[in-house]
Amino acid sequence: AKGLGQSLAIEVVGLMIEQLANDKRLLKPVRQVIVNAEPAFLRLAVTDPRFFSDRSHPGRRLLEVMTNTSLAYASEDAAGFTEFMQNLNEVAVLLTEEHARDAQHFATLLQDFESGLARGGQAHREAQSRAVQALL
Numbered sequence: 551a552k553g554l555g556q557s558l559a560i561e562v563v564g565l566m567i568e569q570l571a572n573d574k575r576l577l578k579p580v581r582q583v584i585v586n587a588e589p590a591f592l593r594l595a596v597t598d599p600r601f602f603s604d605r606s607h608p609g610r611r612l613l614e615v616m617t618n619t620s621l622a623y624a625s626e627d628a629a630g631f632t633e634f635m636q637n638l639n640e641v642a643v644l645l646t647e648e649h650a651r652d653a654q655h656f657a658t659l660l661q662d663f664e665s666g667l668a669r670g671g672q673a674h675r676e677a678q679s680r681a682v683q684a685l686l
Contacts, residue, residue: 559595593651608657637666
């Protein structure tokens with residue numbers, strides 16, 4: 551950190567990630583992805599102070615979508631969880647890259663993640679529809 555603002559950013563992001571890592575509502579694999587992504591969120595917070603002031607900041611939105619979507623799964627065996635984790639892991643790999651430090655990169659990750667969720671949701675709905683048709 552090069553100043554007080556950056557020191558505070560590091561502390562706040564650390565506390566935020568720690569809180570999510572200890573949130574028992576999130577399944578363990580999701581919490582692990584969030585913990586592993588901490589360096590990317592730290593880099594972002596240090597280089598882009600809008601992360602804290604802008605509720606629609608792509609970094610904040612990505613973290614929010616990751617956690618909120620994961621709350622839909624009560625267990626790792628829940629329908630659709632495997633596809634969700636696959637999508638989440640794809641984003642997690644990109645978060646470990648050193649260049650994951652600006653809002654544009656996080657905006658791209660958010661868009662890719664949401665697209666993956668939409669594809670997975672569509673596939674799940676189609677499978678459910680086929681199952682219903684087979685029962686009829």
